[in-house]
Amino acid sequence: MSAAIIGVGQTGYRRSFPxxxxxxxxxxxxxxxxxxxxxxxxxxxxxxxxxxxxxxxGEASVERTAMLGFGKPFLRxxxxxxxxxxxxxxxxxxxxxxxxxxxxxxxxxxxxxxTSSQQVFNTIFDPVYExxxxxxxxxxxxxRASMLMRLYGYNAMHWAQIxxxxxxxxxxxxxxxxxxxISPEDVLNSPLLAWPIHRFEACPMSEGxxxxxxxxxxxxxxxxPAWIQGxxxxxDSYAMGDRIHRPGxxxxxxxSLQMAAQRAYKEAGVDRPREQIRAIxxxxxxxxAEAMAYPxxxxxxxxxxxxxxxxxxxxxxxxxxxxxxxxxxxxPVSATAMVRIAEAxxxxxxxxxxxQVADVDRAVATxxxxxxxxxxxxxxxxxxxx
Amino acid sequence: xxxxxxxxxxxxxxxxxxxxxxxxxxIYSTVSKAVxxxxxxxxxxxxxxxxxxxxxxxxxxxxxxxxxxxxAYLRDEVRYSDDGAGAFAAAVARIEAGESERSIVAAWGRAxxxxxxELSRALFDRIFLAPLGLEELHISALNAQKWRLNGGDxxxxxxxxxxxxxxxxxxxxxxxxxxxxxxxxxxxxSDHLPLWADVVAAVVISKxxxxxxxxxxxxxxxPYWLGDRGIAKxxxxxxxxxxxxxxxxxxxxxxDLFEMDGMTLYDEAIALEAIGLAQPGEGMRFLxxxxxxxxxxxxxxxxxxxxxxxARIVEATLQLRGTAGPVQxxxxxxxxxxxxxxxxxxxxxxxxxxxx
Numbered sequence: 186m187s188a189a190i191i192g193v194g195q196t197g198y199r200r201s202f203p204x205x206x207x208x209x210x211x212x213x214x215x216x217x218x219x220x221x222x223x224x225x226x227x228x229x230x231x232x233x234x235x236x237x238x239x240x241x242x243g244e245a246s247v248e249r250t251a252m253l254g255f256g257k258p259f260l261r262x263x264x265x266x267x268x269x270x271x272x273x274x275x276x277x278x279x280x281x282x283x284x285x286x287x288x289x290x291x292x293x294x295x296x297x298x299x300t301s302s303q304q305v306f307n308t309i310f311d312p313v314y315e316x317x318x319x320x321x322x323x324x325x326x327x328x329r330a331s332m333l334m335r336l337y338g339y340n341a342m343h344w345a346q347i348x349x350x351x352x353x354x355x356x357x358x359x360x361x362x363x364x365x366x367i368s369p370e371d372v373l374n375s376p377l378l379a380w381p382i383h384r385f386e387a388c389p390m391s392e393g394x395x396x397x398x399x400x401x402x403x404x405x406x407x408x409x410p411a412w413i414q415g416x417x418x419x420x421d422s423y424a425m426g427d428r429i430h431r432p433g434x435x436x437x438x439x440x441s442l443q444m445a446a447q448r449a450y451k452e453a454g455v456d457r458p459r460e461q462i463r464a465i466x467x468x469x470x471x472x473x474a475e476a477m478a479y480p481x482x483x484x485x486x487x488x489x490x491x492x493x494x495x496x497x498x499x500x501x502x503x504x505x506x507x508x509x510x511x512x513x514x515x516x517p518v519s520a521t522a523m524v525r526i527a528e529a530x531x532x533x534x535x536x537x538x539x540x541q542v543a544d545v546d547r548a549v550a551t552x553x554x555x556x557x558x559x560x561x562x563x564x565x566x567x568x569x570x571x
Numbered sequence: 572x573x574x575x576x577x578x579x580x581x582x583x584x585x586x587x588x589x590x591x592x593x594x595x596x597x598i599y600s601t602v603s604k605a606v607x608x609x610x611x612x613x614x615x616x617x618x619x620x621x622x623x624x625x626x627x628x629x630x631x632x633x634x635x636x637x638x639x640x641x642x643a644y645l646r647d648e649v650r651y652s653d654d655g656a657g658a659f660a661a662a663v664a665r666i667e668a669g670e671s672e673r674s675i676v677a678a679w680g681r682a683x684x685x686x687x688x689e690l691s692r693a694l695f696d697r698i699f700l701a702p703l704g705l706e707e708l709h710i711s712a713l714n715a716q717k718w719r720l721n722g723g724d725x726x727x728x729x730x731x732x733x734x735x736x737x738x739x740x741x742x743x744x745x746x747x748x749x750x751x752x753x754x755x756x757x758x759x760x761s762d763h764l765p766l767w768a769d770v771v772a773a774v775v776i777s778k779x780x781x782x783x784x785x786x787x788x789x790x791x792x793x794p795y796w797l798g799d800r801g802i803a804k805x806x807x808x809x810x811x812x813x814x815x816x817x818x819x820x821x822x823x824x825x826x827d828l829f830e831m832d833g834m835t836l837y838d839e840a841i842a843l844e845a846i847g848l849a850q851p852g853e854g855m856r857f858l859x860x861x862x863x864x865x866x867x868x869x870x871x872x873x874x875x876x877x878x879x880x881x882a883r884i885v886e887a888t889l890q891l892r893g894t895a896g897p898v899q900x901x902x903x904x905x906x907x908x909x910x911x912x913x914x915x916x917x918x919x920x921x922x923x924x925x926x927x
Contacts, residue, residue, distance in 0.1 A: 252793075256792060258790030260653050
């Protein structure tokens with residue numbers, strides 16, 4: 186029961202699209218994905234939409250206005266930061282269940298319409314105990330970054346190197362929101378948002394839409410597929426305090442990503458990820474989030490993380506991280522986890538243009554959301570899983 | 572044809588402004604009872620599929636706190652911002668795909684803690700429709716008026732309303748105190764409207780043979796713009812029903828019990844016509860005279876989106892198990908349940924169930 190991504194469409198990402206309605210963005214991404222798949226909407230059996238907090242767009246259930254393929258089954262997913270990957274996984278499910286031969290999955294973000302995204306993100310936290318801190322996604326990430334520094338010896342330069350690498354990768358990606366050659370020194374010289382996080386370590390606020398076409402193996406034909414070899418998602422506890430001293434997996438051990446990776450790898454037949462995966466598209470909204478992912482994905486031990494960062498710039502055997510620029514290059518929140526999968530699919534299909542990594546037989550895309558509690562891992566390959 | 576998927580446990584709890592329990596406690600209570608109903612063990616539960624909406628829950632990304640309350644701790648979990656019947660269909664597909672062996676499906680809506688009219692107005696296009704002050708119940712009023720103009724049998728309206736009122740009064744799961752109704756738009760009257768309530772529904776499904784088997788699923792959609800809609804025809808429901816019945820290899824005339832999701836009395840009557848049980852214009856007569864139709868009391872028993880599709884599935888399951896209490900309708904062998912979603916029933920899901 187194999188399924189593959191046979192079409193990818195992206196509008197490109199920017200701070201806002203004042204000239205386009207939400208439905209126009211959805212339709213454009215969908216049209217591009219269908220063209221890439223050499224299909225029209227009649228070949229699609231089901232549509233799945235991913236839109237995260239309605240409050241970011243200021244429009245409720247905006248995906249309904251852009252209904253594609255009247256009469257087709259339609260469902261909407263909202264799992265926060267992993268909305269895009271959850272939607273892809275749902276499409277994969279319906280294909281594997283033989284309830285659809287081909288599913289169109291669309292993710293949309295319109296956060297440019299929000300007066301302040303961090304005010305909206307403040308409302309994801311507990312209204313009684315946390316909202317008045319004021320806890321936001323930035324301060325939440327800062328808490329983890331400082332914990333990583335204390336536990337494993339990361340320093341400011343590690344965070345800066347990770348961010349700079351992503352920005353420089355994004356320069357090769359015409360779809361990215363940010364096209365700036367930002368050096369590690371530039372990162373360190375950018376304003377502090379919340380210690381130790383500098384402005385250039387944080388992802389931007391981006392709008393845009395992403396779409397993929399997922400098809401049953403019998404539909405692939407002479408199209409170029411990115412086979413979905415493994416897909417897994419895990420939800421952890423909300424309460425961060427419960428995770429700080431959790432035996433076996435602290436707050437920065439990212440247990441949910443670790444478990445999701447183990448399941449996806451098993452499904453995909455991956456047992457030596459550092460050797461078997463060539464490109465990794467991480468949903469790392471901050472540099473420190475990327476560092477948490479290394480051990481969770483089985484790429485290094487947690488305490489070896491800082492050295493793993495340094496080795497990326499000298500050891501060509503290490504997988505390439507975020508060749509698209511990752512969330513530093515563009516972060517359309519609802520769609521970001523889908524963009525990771527779309528970009529990984531382009532890598533596997535050798536269709537990534539200037540950002541193409543050589544010899545990508547297998548790529549991994551991750552999703553991360555909530556209070557670092559929702560994790561997804563998707564393994565894509567040139568071939569079907571054994 | 573659905574792979575072998577069974578409903579092991581099913582619970583529906585409807586309340587109003589319970590000052591002693593938070594939303595997460597309401598969810599935990601219902602999900603725990605569903606697991607208890609399924610044998611009492613979380614063993615083997617590897618998936619949690621939810622239907623809930625941030626704007627209903629009153630908190631952005633509310634599943635951060637609600638998902639763990641629904642049993643999602645270190646489990647595979649996904650939340651659909653869609654109706655509970657759609658989430659149910661997705662959970663069944665997960666089992667069919669081999670991704671899950673045993674899954675919790677839960678849906679809720681707590682009307683006592685949000686402004687249902689304001690939220691409904693937010694669903695309409697900001698430029699072309701919102702300035703009209705439209706709410707979903709206004710679309711229900713359009714459905715009702717169009718149904719009347721199409722020659723619907725208006726002589727049965729009072730009897731149909733009396734029948735579902737009596738059913739809701741007898742239903743031990745219905746809201747008996749509290750709740751409220753919005754202001755009706757012509758030709759609807761207050762009694763025709765949903766009784767806004769706090770609703771939590773939960774089921775446990777798996778491959779393990781249990782009392783109720785899933786026989787067919789169907790989903791469909793309608794365009795967004797009202798001028799493109801099949802007013803008073805519910806074409807999305809019609810297509811979803813055709814798909815579910817075809818999959819179950821059964822005719823609508825062979826179904827013993829119907830739990831149709833409609834916001835108003837008229838919507839429920841139109842739903843019975845859309846699935847082919849009643850001829851056009853005759854749906855109200857079925858509601859009035861045929862005890863197989865919405866024995867739960869329909870939207871009068873308590874209404875909280877987006878839980879109502881799963882609530883209908885729970886009511887149908889209890890009927891098939893013979894445990895529906897005072898509203899039990901003999902010994903039905905087959906049942907059809909539906910769930911609708913925003914905006915104004917733009918998407919529909921139909922589930923056909925069978926006593927195993």
